[in-house]
Amino acid sequence: MIERIREEARKAFEEGKIEILIGFGRGTLRATPIFIEKKEDVDKLIWDDTCWINLATYLRRFRGKKTGIVAKGCDARSVVALIAEKQLKREDVYIIGVPCQGMKNEKGEEFLSCRYCEYPTPPVYDVLVGEKREGKKENYPDVSEFESMPPEKRWEFFSEEVKKCIRCYACREACPMCYCEECFADSLDPRWLEPGLSLSSLQFWHLVRAYHQAGRCSDCGACERACPMDVKILYLTRKLNKEVRELFGFVTGLDPEALPPLGTYSTEDKEEFIL
Structure with missing residues (x-):
């Protein structure tokens, strides 16, 4: 090889x-x-x-x-x-x-x-180079485990993980899709994130970062592996990838002509959220 x-x-x-x-x-x-x-x-x-x-x-x-x-x-x-x-x-x-x-x-x-x-x-x-390999077809078993928790347990699990975060942004630097000239976390005008390591700022950072990856993440896991504090964050982007696939039938990185669903509009998009 x-x-x-x-x-x-x-x-x-x-x-x-x-x-x-x-x-x-x-x-x-x-x-x-x-x-x-x-x-x-x-x-x-x-x-x-x-x-x-x-x-x-x-x-x-x-x-x-x-x-x-x-x-x-x-x-x-x-x-x-x-x-x-x-x-x-x-x-x-x-x-x-x-x-x-x-x-x-x-x-x-x-x-x-x-x-x-x-x-x-x-x-x-x-x-x-080399023979093609078949992928796994396990349909997000790790995400299903997270989804099976009651909402309060999910929030507790998420909060306990992000408490370990020191906001070094190694996850951001390791990710090929985090390429904004100015990240919202660095913005001073307006200021989106307060300085320091309060739980609310850590929760906000990880939730917004994950949301920005919806339909764009290749599930490579570089973000989680780069973390010096071993914060588990891959399940967040995998959860959003699962939602994007189920809602829009879209999988990241298969077609260079296909825009991510949150960056485009289609009349075929589901509209169950409209009452």
């Missing part, structure tokens, strides 16, 4: 398809993002079950350049979402797709996002 990735990367440089490549190299304890600008360096590329960072986060830094990316399923879906939102041009991005075998933490445990992944094979790519 690694040699195939290197081979395709080298070929892309030689054929002038890319000026820079975003991939994974050997880090201290796990794979780390690397940025390659010449074909002689493609041998630095690796692939293993620690390549869990979503590399699509870095693409906007190289807008205007022919950029290659080594992308697993969730990375490629984020690329597609960015193209749909006009943050990237499809012709500027060369996707070396890699069917994902599932990523693991330092203990060798599979991440939640991989455990229920429906699209381990990139839905869009320029070249695919």
